[in-house]
Amino acid sequence: MNKLFTFEIQDRQGAARNATFTTPHGPLKTPLFAPVGTQATVKGLTPAQLETTNSTLVLANTYHLYLRPGADLVADMGGLHNFMQWQYPTLTDSGGFQVFSLAAMRKIDDDGVTFRSHIDGSTHRFTPEKSIEIQEKLGADIIMAFDECAAPYDFEYNQLAIRRTHVWANRSRNAHTRADQALFGIVQGGVFPQLRQESAAFIANLDLPGIAIGGLSVGEKKTEMYAMIEVVNSVLPEEKPRYLMGVGAPEDIVNGVLRGIDIFDCVLPTRLARHSAALTMHGRLNLMNAKFAHDMQPIEPDCTCYTCQTFSRAYIRHLIVARELLSGTLISIHNIHMLQRLMSELRMAIQNGNLDQYASSFLSNYEYKPGKTADTIFHELME
Amino acid sequence: MNKLFTFEIQDRQGAARNATFTTPHGPLKTPLFAPVGTQATVKGLTPAQLETTNSTLVLANTYHLYLRPGADLVADMGGLHNFMQWQYPTLTDSGGFQVFSLAAMRKIDDDGVTFRSHIDGSTHRFTPEKSIEIQEKLGADIIMAFDECAAPYDFEYNQLAIRRTHVWANRSRNAHTRADQALFGIVQGGVFPQLRQESAAFIANLDLPGIAIGGLSVGEKKTEMYAMIEVVNSVLPEEKPRYLMGVGAPEDIVNGVLRGIDIFDCVLPTRLARHSAALTMHGRLNLMNAKFAHDMQPIEPDCTCYTCQTFSRAYIRHLIVARELLSGTLISIHNIHMLQRLMSELRMAIQNGNLDQYASSFLSNYEYKPGKTADTIFHELME
Numbered sequence: 001m002n003k004l005f006t007f008e009i010q011d012r013q014g015a016a017r018n019a020t021f022t023t024p025h026g027p028l029k030t031p032l033f034a035p036v037g038t039q040a041t042v043k044g045l046t047p048a049q050l051e052t053t054n055s056t057l058v059l060a061n062t063y064h065l066y067l068r069p070g071a072d073l074v075a076d077m078g079g080l081h082n083f084m085q086w087q088y089p090t091l092t093d094s095g096g097f098q099v100f101s102l103a104a105m106r107k108i109d110d111d112g113v114t115f116r117s118h119i120d121g122s123t124h125r126f127t128p129e130k131s132i133e134i135q136e137k138l139g140a141d142i143i144m145a146f147d148e149c150a151a152p153y154d155f156e157y158n159q160l161a162i163r164r165t166h167v168w169a170n171r172s173r174n175a176h177t178r179a180d181q182a183l184f185g186i187v188q189g190g191v192f193p194q195l196r197q198e199s200a201a202f203i204a205n206l207d208l209p210g211i212a213i214g215g216l217s218v219g220e221k222k223t224e225m226y227a228m229i230e231v232v233n234s235v236l237p238e239e240k241p242r243y244l245m246g247v248g249a250p251e252d253i254v255n256g257v258l259r260g261i262d263i264f265d266c267v268l269p270t271r272l273a274r275h276s277a278a279l280t281m282h283g284r285l286n287l288m289n290a291k292f293a294h295d296m297q298p299i300e301p302d303c304t305c306y307t308c309q310t311f312s313r314a315y316i317r318h319l320i321v322a323r324e325l326l327s328g329t330l331i332s333i334h335n336i337h338m339l340q341r342l343m344s345e346l347r348m349a350i351q352n353g354n355l356d357q358y359a360s361s362f363l364s365n366y367e368y369k370p371g372k373t374a375d376t377i378f379h380e381l382m383e
Numbered sequence: 384m385n386k387l388f389t390f391e392i393q394d395r396q397g398a399a400r401n402a403t404f405t406t407p408h409g410p411l412k413t414p415l416f417a418p419v420g421t422q423a424t425v426k427g428l429t430p431a432q433l434e435t436t437n438s439t440l441v442l443a444n445t446y447h448l449y450l451r452p453g454a455d456l457v458a459d460m461g462g463l464h465n466f467m468q469w470q471y472p473t474l475t476d477s478g479g480f481q482v483f484s485l486a487a488m489r490k491i492d493d494d495g496v497t498f499r500s501h502i503d504g505s506t507h508r509f510t511p512e513k514s515i516e517i518q519e520k521l522g523a524d525i526i527m528a529f530d531e532c533a534a535p536y537d538f539e540y541n542q543l544a545i546r547r548t549h550v551w552a553n554r555s556r557n558a559h560t561r562a563d564q565a566l567f568g569i570v571q572g573g574v575f576p577q578l579r580q581e582s583a584a585f586i587a588n589l590d591l592p593g594i595a596i597g598g599l600s601v602g603e604k605k606t607e608m609y610a611m612i613e614v615v616n617s618v619l620p621e622e623k624p625r626y627l628m629g630v631g632a633p634e635d636i637v638n639g640v641l642r643g644i645d646i647f648d649c650v651l652p653t654r655l656a657r658h659s660a661a662l663t664m665h666g667r668l669n670l671m672n673a674k675f676a677h678d679m680q681p682i683e684p685d686c687t688c689y690t691c692q693t694f695s696r697a698y699i700r701h702l703i704v705a706r707e708l709l710s711g712t713l714i715s716i717h718n719i720h721m722l723q724r725l726m727s728e729l730r731m732a733i734q735n736g737n738l739d740q741y742a743s744s745f746l747s748n749y750e751y752k753p754g755k756t757a758d759t760i761f762h763e764l765m766e
Binding site: 039040041043044045046047048049064068069073076077083084085293294296306310311312314315317318319321322324325326328329330 | 422423424426427428429430431432447451452456459460466467468676677679689693694695697698700701702704705707708709711712713
């Protein structure tokens with residue numbers, strides 16, 4: 001591991017741990033949650049507002065930035081940090097997941113993926129080498145190996161996908177040149193324990209500075225997601241950060257931390273906010289609901305975020321009903337702050353050795369639908 | 384005049400003056416520009432961001448707030464200041480202009496206006512008494528008499544409109560009960576000097592704590608707008624604040640101040656921002672333009688606003704092209720800050736006795752279309 005990136009574990013309880021992951025843009029206290037700034041902006045928030053949510057790591061999407069404004073332009077502007085003016089650590093994904101989920105057309109072969117832009121239909125090709133080249137131009141502190149994410153219940157496709165993902169992880173490692181970036185590998189394998197085990201062992205063996213678990217929260221059951229985390233983490237080395245990609249529902253974060261996950265990211269807090277939903281320590285509130293019309297309370301009475309310290313539910317509901325953009329900004333500030341509060345309380349519980357009590361108390365007070373993944377619930381809400 | 388509202392002139396140069404207008408929510412240094420928060424929010428900005436633009440007075444629209452969320456709800460929430468969390472002075476208009484320009488249907492008679500909501504088609508009626516009742520519930524520091532704004536070149540309609548406007552101003556005054564609100568009268572009369580004179584004399588005679596000039600920047604020539612300001616201000620008493628409604632183009636502000644205007648308001652800086660246009664001390668920039676794609680400069684190199692202190696034109700252009708809402712927020716911060724800088728420089732020039740030099744230097748360096756009102760140019764830009 002490069003000396004710029006060290007992972008020091010401070011406290012442990014069961015599989016969970018508190019650690020510090022150092023990066024060229026400062027240390028990260030884990031377990032942590034990273035909000036997503038897809039197009040080099042966490043939607044609707046200035047970096048100054050994002051700072052007030054106690055966020056540290058911010059994720060940006062390689063697929064989007066490659067298409068617009070282009071990696072060369074971001075590089076010319078001094079890289080992602082200077083471009084978006086976020087002075088804390090950043091992470092870019094490999095672009096693979098977005099190609100598979102967003103591109104207008106995609107054709108995968110063993111060498112890479114050819115796809116059409118969802119913006120203008122133009123044809124592009126990503127290979128592991130190309131993804132790393134783009135991510136080196138973007139310049140995030142943490143970058144990801146190019147991988148293939150298969151439908152979770154398709155065994156044969158997952159077999160094929162991990163074979164490719166492993167070859168591509170090797171090629172990503174060989175292509176990577178910047179010492180000031182940590183390249184993480186990605187474990188795939190759907191909901192199949194033997195594939196997850198095999199993938200975890202292969203990726204761990206590459207001895208990269210961190211390892212991610214991909215292909216979860218994509219429609220499988222929550223029990224299956226948690227089982228896969230256990231399977232993978234039982235194989236992964238303890239001394240490296242473990243990143244559960246695309247997961248950010250509070251109940252999944254708590255369950256992930258209990259099983260040894262260090263890093264989470266998700267669009268959930270900001271996307272929910274743009275659809276009028278607030279995250280609280282007790283569940284979600286749909287602030288469009290008429291019952292909030294005269295409610296003088298803040299979203300969450302004991303919350304210390306700017307939104308809760310300043311505005312009533314009645315005002316935020318008015319902004320939603322009047323279609324004022326400020327509602328998305330204010331709820332995003334709260335939702336991200338709420339997840340950062342959860343992370344901080346989880347770290348405190350690990351430090352104090354009472355994580356099990358904290359987690360069971362949180363989960364019994366938090367209203368969610370335990371049979372479904374965050375993603376499924378999320379899509380219900382969007383409809 | 385109520386003792387809560389005093390207007391003290393500190394410096395004069397020609398018709399221009401620096402003054403302090405005191406209100407229950409603090410003093411206002413005039414000449415000033417008030418950004419517009421139509422639905423109890425300056426679009427896309429938190430009150431904290433708005434404060435960084437050096438804004439003091441904020442305008443909200445009675446028509447919009449009456450329809451949504453309703454004046455009773457705002458009153459229940461402690462009034463406009465508490466509802467939107469703006470602790471500096473506020474102003475509400477009478478609702479008349481919006482009824483005439485936005486409502487789905489309107490039928491004007493001598494007693495008032497019946498109209499259909501542009502939101503749901505429901506039928507409503509505004510009279511002077513009703514407008515004042517709503518504005519007292521909203522609770523702004525400055526409220527406006529109910530008036531009728533006619534098409535600028537229609538002499539007969541303007542004759543009728545000022546007759547109604549005068550009767551309605553009297554009825555507004557009689558209906559007004561809150562001592563902690565200053566009621567301003569409104570002068571109408573289109574582009575007709577004799578009607579403007581007559582209207583100014585009538586409204587001045589009501590001895591209200593401030594007087595507004597309505598019905599300008601609605602399609603007439605700039606030279607006509609400036610001529611009407613001169614006609615009206617030659618009649619109005621010197622010792623009361625003069626408010627030019629709906630005007631905010633930099634060249635019109637400078638020309639208004641030269642002719643003795645104290646207060647301006649306009650949606651221009653925020654609406655331009657949402658359409659990618661930045662106001663600078665030298666004219667407008669369309670930040671969508673490809674020439675800014677690699678431009679590392681801030682919008683305005685010598686500007687001290689948050690946006691210019693933080694972001695490049697290239698980044699803001701990227702946000703525009705990528706349709707990220709943050710672009711509107713960042714350009715709004717800059718545009719309002721630019722107008723507040725202009726107001727501050729105008730006040731300084733009046734204090735130093737060099738307003739004429741400042742104004743002619745500003746106007747000769749500022750690119751605009753001198754034949755048209757801000758409103759006309761604005762509509763061109765929107766197309």
